Amino acid sequence: MSEERNDVLINVLNTIKETSEHAAGLIPEKEYGPTYKTNFHIRDLSDYNIFEPIVQILNQELEQYGTYFEFVNPPWYSEYGPHDWHEPHNHDMKEINIMQLGNAFKYSCIINLSMIGETAFLNPNYSSSENIVLRIPSDFGRTIFFPSN
Numbered sequence: 001m002s003e004e005r006n007d008v009l010i011n012v013l014n015t016i017k018e019t020s021e022h023a024a025g026l027i028p029e030k031e032y033g034p035t036y037k038t039n040f041h042i043r044d045l046s047d048y049n050i051f052e053p054i055v056q057i058l059n060q061e062l063e064q065y066g067t068y069f070e071f072v073n074p075p076w077y078s079e080y081g082p083h084d085w086h087e088p089h090n091h092d093m094k095e096i097n098i099m100q101l102g103n104a105f106k107y108s109c110i111i112n113l114s115m116i117g118e119t120a121f122l123n124p125n126y127s128s129s130e131n132i133v134l135r136i137p138s139d140f141g142r143t144i145f146f147p148s149n
Contacts, residue, residue, distance in 0.1 A: 009140070012050060012051065016050060032086050034081065034083060035079075046074055046075065048075065055070070058143065080116055080117050109144070111143050114140060115139065117137075118135045
């Protein structure tokens with residue numbers, strides 16, 4: 001990862017912490033661990049512009065594939081300590097409108113801003129006889145796109 005991208009991610013992380021960490025800490029989400037924080041429940045109050053530098057970088061990378069990234073729902077963050085977790089879950093077919101061109105396939109995006117923990121995905125094929133969990137270790141700057149519909 002380039003030093004410039006690293007600086008962008010650090011600046012976004014610091015801005016998130018400055019602007020929403022206190023409010024996120026007030027949300028009682030302790031079932032995910034002793035130090036887990038999220039602004040998920042107050043994401044509508046978040047400033048999208050915080051993430052604009054990351055969106056610009058993602059779109060530069062995605063341009064070679066003829067696609068782009070944009071927010072459909074408010075972005076939010078989760079902060080995990082060494083003993084925190086979030087159990088694997090499926091993202092289902094919410095808010096899909098196949099009549100709206102370009103919007104039929106939605107993806108979620110995870111951007112690792114630390115080296116703590118991992119992201120775990122369930123096998124989305126309900127008819128499969130295997131219950132496979134894919135685990136991807138956190139790596140600062142790693143971006144993971146996955147289907148959300």
